[in-house]
Amino acid sequence: MKNRTKYFAYPYIIWIIIFIALPAFLVLLYSITTKESDGITTIQFTLENFKNFFNPLYLNILWDSIYLAAVSTIICLLIGYPAAFIISNAHLSRRNTLLFLCILPMWMNMLLRTYAWMTILGNNGILNNLFSLLGLPTFNLLYTKGATVMGMVYNFLPFMILPIYTALSKMDRGLLEAADDLGADKKTVFIKVILPLSMPGVISGIIMVFMPAVSTFIIPQLLGGNKNMMIGNLVERLFIINGDWNFGSAISIVMMLIILLSMSIMNKFDIDKEGGARLW
Amino acid sequence: MVKKYLSKIYMAIIFIFLYAPIVVLAVFSFNESRSRGNWTGFTLKWYVELFYDRDIRLAFYYTISIAIISAIISTIIGTFAAIGINSMKGKTKSLILNVNYLPVLNPDIVTGISLMILYISFNMDFGFNTMLLSHIVFNIPYVILSILPKLKQLDVHITEAAMDLGATPMYALRKVIIPEIKPGIVTGFLMAFTLSIDDFIISYFTKGEGVTNLSIIIYSMARRGVRPTINALSTIMLTVVLILMILINKRTSAERVSKFKRKEVKE
Numbered sequence: 001m002k003n004r005t006k007y008f009a010y011p012y013i014i015w016i017i018i019f020i021a022l023p024a025f026l027v028l029l030y031s032i033t034t035k036e037s038d039g040i041t042t043i044q045f046t047l048e049n050f051k052n053f054f055n056p057l058y059l060n061i062l063w064d065s066i067y068l069a070a071v072s073t074i075i076c077l078l079i080g081y082p083a084a085f086i087i088s089n090a091h092l093s094r095r096n097t098l099l100f101l102c103i104l105p106m107w108m109n110m111l112l113r114t115y116a117w118m119t120i121l122g123n124n125g126i127l128n129n130l131f132s133l134l135g136l137p138t139f140n141l142l143y144t145k146g147a148t149v150m151g152m153v154y155n156f157l158p159f160m161i162l163p164i165y166t167a168l169s170k171m172d173r174g175l176l177e178a179a180d181d182l183g184a185d186k187k188t189v190f191i192k193v194i195l196p197l198s199m200p201g202v203i204s205g206i207i208m209v210f211m212p213a214v215s216t217f218i219i220p221q222l223l224g225g226n227k228n229m230m231i232g233n234l235v236e237r238l239f240i241i242n243g244d245w246n247f248g249s250a251i252s253i254v255m256m257l258i259i260l261l262s263m264s265i266m267n268k269f270d271i272d273k274e275g276g277a278r279l280w
Numbered sequence: 281m282v283k284k285y286l287s288k289i290y291m292a293i294i295f296i297f298l299y300a301p302i303v304v305l306a307v308f309s310f311n312e313s314r315s316r317g318n319w320t321g322f323t324l325k326w327y328v329e330l331f332y333d334r335d336i337r338l339a340f341y342y343t344i345s346i347a348i349i350s351a352i353i354s355t356i357i358g359t360f361a362a363i364g365i366n367s368m369k370g371k372t373k374s375l376i377l378n379v380n381y382l383p384v385l386n387p388d389i390v391t392g393i394s395l396m397i398l399y400i401s402f403n404m405d406f407g408f409n410t411m412l413l414s415h416i417v418f419n420i421p422y423v424i425l426s427i428l429p430k431l432k433q434l435d436v437h438i439t440e441a442a443m444d445l446g447a448t449p450m451y452a453l454r455k456v457i458i459p460e461i462k463p464g465i466v467t468g469f470l471m472a473f474t475l476s477i478d479d480f481i482i483s484y485f486t487k488g489e490g491v492t493n494l495s496i497i498i499y500s501m502a503r504r505g506v507r508p509t510i511n512a513l514s515t516i517m518l519t520v521v522l523i524l525m526i527l528i529n530k531r532t533s534a535e536r537v538s539k540f541k542r543k544e545v546k547e
Contacts, residue, residue: 005363005364005366005367005449005453006364006367006368007364008360008361008363008364008367009360009361009363009364009365009368009376010364011357011360011361012357012360012361012364012365012376012420013376015357015361015420016376016379016380019395019398019413019417020379020380020382020383020417021379022398023391023394023395023397023398024382024394026394026397026398026401027390027393027394027397030397079294082290083290083291083294086287086290086291087291089287098291100525100529101295101298102294102298103525104522104525105298105299105302107474107478107521107524107525108302108478108517108518108521109477109478109480109495109498109514109517109521110478110480111480111495111498111499111502112302112305112498112514112517112518113301113302114502115305115498115502115510115514116301116302116304116305116514117301118502119301119304119305119308119511120301120304126304154297154298154301157294157297157298158298211385211387212387214387215387215388215389215390217389217481218480218481218499221503222499222502222503232387232389235389235393236389239393239396239485240485245397248393249393249397252389252390252393252394255387255389255390256386256387256390259385259386259387263385
């Protein structure tokens with residue numbers, strides 16, 4: 001039986017070659033060829049597309065993306081860790097409800113969640129109306145970098161809470177009691193026992209927030225306005241508006257490399273390889 | 281005691297932060313005035329306007345039909361693939377699993393543009409078919425990932441027993457394996473459906489002339505500024521997702537309860 005059912009996967013192997021491997025290969029191919037390449041006979045390899053990227057204009061966009069994504073990730077961690085900690089300590093009957101409430105927004109359309117913030121932060125938005133009602137001056141909240149960070153924190157916070165919660169709830173409670181019995185005060189227990197044991201969750205959380213944050217183009221587009229471009233906007237613009245696929249592909253490769261790199265850096269810190277608190 | 285209150289307040293703030301924007305959105309979809317700041321009276325006119333908007337109706341039709349078709353096809357392909365992958369061993373298995381992870385890990389925008397390049401290389405016409413195909417491509421990995429754990433739990437001896445008793449492999453598959461992994465299949469299906477309804481980025485790059493989905497409509501409307509009809513549309517979509525999520529959650533918790541009961545019986 002075991003040997004026979006193996007064949008069930010064969011059609012899918014063909015599927016992944018066509019729809020996953022081949023497209024990835026094509027992006028790579030476009031990134032190292034010139035625009036003039038048209039068909040196999042005239043193909044011209046070049047590294048020009050990658051060289052073009054080292055223009056201060058693009059490097060600034062790259063820096064901005066990494067910086068804004070990193071800031072959002074840190075804020076998510078600072079807000080998310082206590083939340084995960086509280087949920088993991090809640091009574092069993094309430095734990096699932098709390099968790100469900102944290103996951104629910106994750107399943108709502110990201111556009112809607114981002115759009116909701118447009119209505120709040122806008123010049124005639126709720127927040128500014130509230131300010132003027134209280135006699136305070138109004139602010140330019142929408143179309144700023146702050147609004148982009150706000151949108152990213154809002155969208156990706158559940159991705160931080162969930163893996164940390166998983167790591168915390170898997171922790172052996174006996175260890176805490178042991179530390180307590182051996183005379184450690186609460187602060188020491190947290191720093192020496194709880195924090196190290198929850199590290200795999202923290203790392204998964206950082207990866208799961210940073211990855212979508214660095215590559216998003218909806219949030220900076222809707223909340224950041226045209227001035228605050230991120231690398232995702234650049235890729236979208238190159239493909240949809242400029243039609244410069246070769247350069248666009250090169251930037252996509254750079255984006256993939258950033259993500260692979262940040263994942264491998266994070267995995268180095270991952271103490272618990274096997275039982276890591278992966279969401280999937 | 282103080283600590284308990286503090287943690288309650290903290291969670292309350294988190295939930296206000298997570299839900300307030302959504303509530304605001306829903307409330308203002310019933311607002312008479314076009315501006316979002318002031319409440320001028322209750323109305324259903326944005327919902328009515330929504331109903332008469334041809335573009336939105338069409339986008340709704342495409343969203344739902346693509347979600348249903350892609351969820352069904354990816355569940356079927358995913359189930360067979362998962363059964364196959366589960367009985368594989370060694371390097372081939374881990375290679376397939378890693379490639380399978382690629383659409384999950386890759387930023388959506390990269391998946392989107394790579395599929396767009398693929399379709400153009402094959403001279404395909406962009407439209408319903410390309411969008412549907414893309415949704416199937418990104419759904420299957422999630423279906424496989426939700427079925428594989430169930431297959432790991434499956435007792436190999438049951439299938440062997442069935443075959444010893446004269447069942448053909450296909451019969452054993454139909455009568456033993458599929459019923460055992462059914463919860464995983466249903467979860468995978470619901471997940472594929474929800475992901476498909478929710479998708480924006482991949483659809484955005486693989487859409488064609490006249491074929492859009494609701495997310496794309498919202499995006500193009502939102503770029504031009506805030507409009508009350510989007511609020512109405514959003515509220516409807518949120519309600520649908522909420523109902524779906526409660527259904528999925530009920531399923532998984534019912535599963536947990538039944539598993540627990542089975543354990544009790546065994547002991």
